Amino acid sequence: MPTLAAGSNSGRPGRGFTLLETLVVLAILSLALTLVVPAVSRGLGTSLDDIARQLHTALRETRSQAVSSQRSLLFVLDVPGHAYQIGSQPQRSIPQEFALHVRTARQELHSGRAGIRFYPDGSATGGRVGVSQGDETIWLEIDWLTGRISRVEQ
Helix, strand or coil: CCCCCCCCCCCCCCCCCCHHHHHHHHHHHHHHHHHHHHHHHHHHCCCHHHHHHHHHHHHHHHHHHHHHHCCCEEEEEECCCCEEEECCCCCEECCCCCEEEEEECHHHEECCEEEEEECCCCCECCEEEEEEECCEEEEEEECCCCCCEEEEEC
């Protein structure tokens, strides 16, 4: 006759989860996250800081492309149209609740569209790009000599 020792697990099903059960739970969680996270982020809206960061990244991208391609490249801010454009790429829009401001060289102003040109050596025409909401304004200053973009909050 077989005997069982005290504390032996033989005769009882194993405790824990199988690999299949774990994979099913992970699949359900990933599906839930892909549906919930975008819905939550849409509800939060876009902040002034987000728009300033977006413009800062676009300006840096324009400068980087000008240097790497060894040709001048224009960053265009369409103030009335609430959009910006890097070279010949498609325009990217900015929500209407944000006001746009720009100061640039006279030769880069064309019917409500203002440009900041970056050159192959990294320099630029210089200027300021601003975005505001209410009383708060964030300026991005572009140094003409170095093309460096710095953020100034007012």
